[in-house]
Amino acid sequence: MRAALTAAARGVRGANPVVGAALLSVEGEVLHVGHHRGAGTAHAEVAVLDAAREAGTPLQDTTLLVTLEPCHHTGRTGPCTKAILRAGIGRVVHAVADTTDAARGGAAWLREHGVEVREGLLAAEALELNERWLRAQQQRRPFVSLKIAQSIDGRVAAADGTSQWITGAPARAEGHHLRTRVDAVLVGGGTLRSDDPSLTARTPEGELCTRQPLRAVMSTRPVPEAARIRGADGRFVHLDTHDPREALTRLRDRGAAHVLVEGGPTVAVAFLAADLVDELWLYQAPLLLGAGASSVAGLGIKTLAAASSWRGDPVGVPDGAVGAVGEDLRWHLRPAPS
Amino acid sequence: MRAALTAAARGVRGANPVVGAALLSVEGEVLHVGHHRGAGTAHAEVAVLDAAREAGTPLQDTTLLVTLEPCHHTGRTGPCTKAILRAGIGRVVHAVADTTDAARGGAAWLREHGVEVREGLLAAEALELNERWLRAQQQRRPFVSLKIAQSIDGRVAAADGTSQWITGAPARAEGHHLRTRVDAVLVGGGTLRSDDPSLTARTPEGELCTRQPLRAVMSTRPVPEAARIRGADGRFVHLDTHDPREALTRLRDRGAAHVLVEGGPTVAVAFLAADLVDELWLYQAPLLLGAGASSVAGLGIKTLAAASSWRGDPVGVPDGAVGAVGEDLRWHLRPAPS
Numbered sequence: 181m182r183a184a185l186t187a188a189a190r191g192v193r194g195a196n197p198v199v200g201a202a203l204l205s206v207e208g209e210v211l212h213v214g215h216h217r218g219a220g221t222a223h224a225e226v227a228v229l230d231a232a233r234e235a236g237t238p239l240q241d242t243t244l245l246v247t248l249e250p251c252h253h254t255g256r257t258g259p260c261t262k263a264i265l266r267a268g269i270g271r272v273v274h275a276v277a278d279t280t281d282a283a284r285g286g287a288a289w290l291r292e293h294g295v296e297v298r299e300g301l302l303a304a305e306a307l308e309l310n311e312r313w314l315r316a317q318q319q320r321r322p323f324v325s326l327k328i329a330q331s332i333d334g335r336v337a338a339a340d341g342t343s344q345w346i347t348g349a350p351a352r353a354e355g356h357h358l359r360t361r362v363d364a365v366l367v368g369g370g371t372l373r374s375d376d377p378s379l380t381a382r383t384p385e386g387e388l389c390t391r392q393p394l395r396a397v398m399s400t401r402p403v404p405e406a407a408r409i410r411g412a413d414g415r416f417v418h419l420d421t422h423d424p425r426e427a428l429t430r431l432r433d434r435g436a437a438h439v440l441v442e443g444g445p446t447v448a449v450a451f452l453a454a455d456l457v458d459e460l461w462l463y464q465a466p467l468l469l470g471a472g473a474s475s476v477a478g479l480g481i482k483t484l485a486a487a488s489s490w491r492g493d494p495v496g497v498p499d500g501a502v503g504a505v506g507e508d509l510r511w512h513l514r515p516a517p518s
Numbered sequence: 519m520r521a522a523l524t525a526a527a528r529g530v531r532g533a534n535p536v537v538g539a540a541l542l543s544v545e546g547e548v549l550h551v552g553h554h555r556g557a558g559t560a561h562a563e564v565a566v567l568d569a570a571r572e573a574g575t576p577l578q579d580t581t582l583l584v585t586l587e588p589c590h591h592t593g594r595t596g597p598c599t600k601a602i603l604r605a606g607i608g609r610v611v612h613a614v615a616d617t618t619d620a621a622r623g624g625a626a627w628l629r630e631h632g633v634e635v636r637e638g639l640l641a642a643e644a645l646e647l648n649e650r651w652l653r654a655q656q657q658r659r660p661f662v663s664l665k666i667a668q669s670i671d672g673r674v675a676a677a678d679g680t681s682q683w684i685t686g687a688p689a690r691a692e693g694h695h696l697r698t699r700v701d702a703v704l705v706g707g708g709t710l711r712s713d714d715p716s717l718t719a720r721t722p723e724g725e726l727c728t729r730q731p732l733r734a735v736m737s738t739r740p741v742p743e744a745a746r747i748r749g750a751d752g753r754f755v756h757l758d759t760h761d762p763r764e765a766l767t768r769l770r771d772r773g774a775a776h777v778l779v780e781g782g783p784t785v786a787v788a789f790l791a792a793d794l795v796d797e798l799w800l801y802q803a804p805l806l807l808g809a810g811a812s813s814v815a816g817l818g819i820k821t822l823a824a825a826s827s828w829r830g831d832p833v834g835v836p837d838g839a840v841g842a843v844g845e846d847l848r849w850h851l852r853p854a855p856s
Contacts, residue, residue: 331825332800332851333814334672342822452806462670466828466851470787470817476671479808484680487669490804492842502842504830509840509849513670513804 181245181275181302187215188224188247188309192496193459194323194361195219195437197310201228201246203237211237218361219437225250225260229267243271247306249299250274250290251283261286264295271296275306280317309495312458312514321428322439325362326448326457327355330475331467336445339471341374350506351463353384355442358461360389363436364417366427367409368447369399378408379442394434398427398447424450449478452488455515459493462511489516519583519613519640525553526562526585526647530834531797532661532699533557533775535648539566539584541575549575556699557775563588563598567605581609585644587637588612588628589621599624603631611636613644618655647833650796650852659766660777663700664786664795665693668813669805674783677809679712688844689801691722693780696799698727701774702755704765705747706785707737716746717780732772736765736785762788787816790826793853797831800849827854 181202188200199216201224212235214227222230225246232239250260250272264272272295278284287297307314316323329347330336337343345352359365359381367377379395380388395409396417403410403418410416417434419427424447431439441451451457481487490513492501497512504510519540526538537554539562550573552565560568563584570577588598588610602610610633616622625635645652654661667685668674675681683690697703697719705715717733718726733747734755741748741756748754755772757765762785769777779789789795819825828851830839835850842848 330672332672332798332828332849333812334668334670335812338819338822338825340821344822346822449808452808460670464849466830466849466854467822467825468790468814468817468819468828469822469825470790470814470819474671474673474812476806476808479806481676481806481808483678484676484682484684484805484807487676487805487807490670490806492804492845492847500842502840502847504838504840507830509830509847511670511802511804511847516804 181247181273183210183213184245184247185302185305185309187213189495191215192218192361193310193313194325195363197248197313198495199224199246199248201225201244203228203232204243204245206241211242220256223251223257223260226257226263229263239268242269243273244269245273245301247275247309249276249278250286251278252286252289253283255282259286261289264290265293269295273298273301275301275303279314308517311517316458320432321425321456322363322432322436323458324428324439324441324451324456325358325459325461326441326451327358327461327463328443328448328475329355329463329465331465331469333468333470334475335469335472336443336475337472338469344375346467347463347465347508348506349384351508351510354505354510355463356381356383356389358440359393360391362393362438362440364394364396364431364434364439366396366398366431366439366441366447368444369397369401370446371442371444372397372399372403372407372409376408378411380411393440394431394436396427396431398422422450424454424456428456445473445475445477448476452476453479458514460490460513462513463505464509464511466507490514491516519585519611521548521551522583522585523640523643523647525551527833529553530556530699531648531651532663533701535586535651536833537562537584537586539563539582541566541570542581542583544579549580558594561589561595561598564595564601567601577606578608580607581611582607583611583639585613585647587614587616588624589616590624590627591621593620599627602628603633607633609634611639613639613641617652646855649855654796658770659763659794660701660770660774661796662766662777662779662789662794663696663797663799664779664789665696665799665801666781666786666813667693667801667803669803669807671806671808672813673807673810674781674813675810676807682713684805685801685803685846686844687722689846689848692843692848693801694719694721694727696778697731698729700731700776700778702732702734702769702772702777704734704736704769704777704779704785706782707735707739708784709780709782710735710737710741710745710747714746716749718749731778732769732774734765734769736760760788762792762794766794783811783813783815786814790814791817796852798828798851800851801843802847802849804845828852829854
C-alpha cells in the first residue's frame with residue numbers, strides 16, 4: 181500500500197481524487213504500480229492492470245492494492261469493478277471506502293462476484309491525501325483551487341493598481357496549464373475592471389489550448405459588453421452574488437467539478453473565510469512593493485494563535501511542495517487537517 | 519575557474535566575500551578545489567593548498583585559479599600571497615581584483631616575487647558573486663543581511679500585534695545559527711517594545727552559543743532598564759538615530775563587519791529604502807493572517823514597473839535559493855544587479 185500511496189501522490193487533485201494502485205505477487209513483491217492522472221484518464225486500477233498486461237505479467241494469485249475503493253460507476257471511464265473482475269484478480273485491498281454517491285458500492289459488488297476484498301490498510305494516510313476532495317464531495321460542491329501571484333511582501337498589485345505581470349513567463353505558463361485542468365476559472369468584479377482578463381487557457385505562444393474552462397465573474401455589477409471574459413464561445417458565466425457557496429452551486433449546475441479562483445483579494449477572502457479553498461497555488465515573484473493590495477485582507481483573524489493554518493503539499497508537483505519556477509517560487513499548500 | 523566559482527558558492531557571504539580556488543595540473547586537470555567558509559577560517563587559496571598537501575600532490579607546474587585576487591594582508595588569518603609563494607606555486611589566475619584597502623596589492627607583490635599572475639578569467643561571474651559585498655566595502659560599511667519571518671500573505675504580526683512565533687522551530691534554529699555568523703543583530707524600537715527580545719544566539723536547547731553578536735536597537739526613545747536586549751556582557755548598543763547609514767557607521771566603529779537586521783517593518787524599510795540590504799533571508803510560515811503589519815510597508819514604490827527587484831541566491835544555502843525548512847519555506851535573495 182506504501183507503493184500505491186507514493187504512486188497516488190504523482191497524480192493531480194481536482195475533479196477527481198488522487199488514487200494509486202499496486203499489484204502484488206503472491207510473495208508480496210510489488211509487480212506494477214499505477215496512478216490516476218486526472219479527470220477523463222484511466223483510473224489507477226486500470227492503469228496498473230494495463231501495465232501488467234503490457235509486460236505480460238500473469239494475474240492469477242496477484243493482489244490489487246488501491247488507495248481508494250474501486251469505483252462501481254460509469255463516468256468518463258468505465259467502472260473499475262468490472263475491469264478487476266474481467267482481469268481475474270482474486271483479491272483486492274483498499275485503504276479507504278469511496279463514500280461518494282456516484283461511485284460507492286464497489287467493494288460490495290466485487291464480493292458478490294467472488295472477489296476477496298479487505299479495507300483499511302494505511303487508511304489514515306490515504307484519507308489525508310484526499311481529505312479536502314472528500315469534503316467537497318460531501319458538501320456537494322466543486323473542488324476549489326485558489327491561485328495567488330504576489331510579491332515577496334505579499335502584494336498582488338502596486339500602489340497604483342498595476343498588477344500585470346507580477347510573476348514571470350514560466351509561472352504564468354504554469355497558470356495557463358492549471359486552467360486547462362479545471363472546469364471553471366473565477367474572478368471578482370475588481371479584477372474584471374482592473375485587468376479585463378480573457379481567462380482563456382493559452383500556450384506560451386499565445387494559442388488557445390484545446391480544453392477551455394468556463395469563465396466566471398462573481399459580481400453584482402453588470403459586466404461590460406466589451407469585456408474580454410465574455411468571449412464568443414458561450415462559456416462565460418456571470419454569477420451575480422457575493423456568496424461563494426451560491427457561486428459554486430451555480431458552477432456545479434454548469435457541470436464544473438473543479439473551480440480555480442484566480443482573485444482578486446476580495447474573492448479570495450470570500451472563499452477562504454468560508455473554508456471553501458481546498459488547495460492553494462502560491463506564486464511569489466522576487467519583487468518588493470511595500471504598498472498596494474495584500475493578497476489576503478480581511479479574514480477576521482485577530483491573533484496569531486487563530487491564524488488559518490496550511491501545510492505544504494507535494495501532490496501534483498514534480499519537485500515537492502516548494503520549488504523554483506524561473507525567477508519565481510511556487511508553494512503548493514492545502515489546509516492543515518482540522 | 520568554473521570549478522573555483524562552484525566551490526565559492528559553497529561558502530557563506532558576510533564579513534568576508536565568498537571565494538573559491540582550484541589547483542590545475544599542467545595538463546589543465548582540476549586536482550583540488552577549496553573555498554572560504556567564512557570570517558576567521560582559512561582563505562580559499564590556503565584551503566586548496568592544504569588539500570593538496572594532505573593528498574601529497576606535488577605543486578610544481580600547477581596553476582592556482584582563484585575567484586578573487588589573493589590578499590596581501592594579515593587579518594584573522596595570514597596573507598595568502600606569502601602562502602602561495604611558500605608553496606612554490608609559479609602561476610596564479612584570479613577572476614577579479616581585490617579593491618579593498620586592507621587586502622589589495624596581492625597580484626603586484628606576487629609578480630615582484632617571480633610568480634606569473636593573470637587576471638580577468640570569468641570576471642563577470644566572479645564579480646556577481648560578491649557584487650554587494652564589494653559595494654559594502656566601497657561604502658565603508660558592514661555587509662547587511664535582512665531577515666524576515668512572515669505569513670503566506672506577507673504579515674509579520676497578527677492584528678493584535680502577536681508575532682511570536684510565526685515560523686516553526688527549524689526556521690528559528692536557522693535564525694539563531696545566522697546570529698552566530700554575524701557581528702551585530704539590529705532591531706527597531708517597535709520590536710523592542712512588543713517582543714522584548716534577548717537577541718542572543720542560542721542552541722535549540724536554549725543554551726547560549728559561544729559566539730555572540732552585538733545586540734543593537736535603533737530608536738530615539740530610551741531603552742528600559744529591564745529590557746532583555748541589555749544583557750550583562752557589555753555587548754548592547756543603543757543607536758539613537760533613525761538613519762540607517764549612521765547606525766551602520768556606529769556598528770562598524772564597534773568592529774562589526776556583518777550586521778543582521780531582524781526588523782520590524784519600520785527598520786526593514788529604512789534599510790531597504792536606502793539600498794543598504796545586501797541579502798534577504800525570507801522565512802515564510804504556512805499561515806494566513808489576512809490582517810496585521812506587512813513585512814515591508816512604505817518603500818515609496820508607486821507602480822509595478824518600479825518594484826524593487828531581487829534574485830534567488832543559492833550562495834550559502836545547501837539546497838538552492840528556495841527550500842523547505844520544517845513546515846516553513848526559506849528563500850535566500852540578493853538585490854538584482856543594477
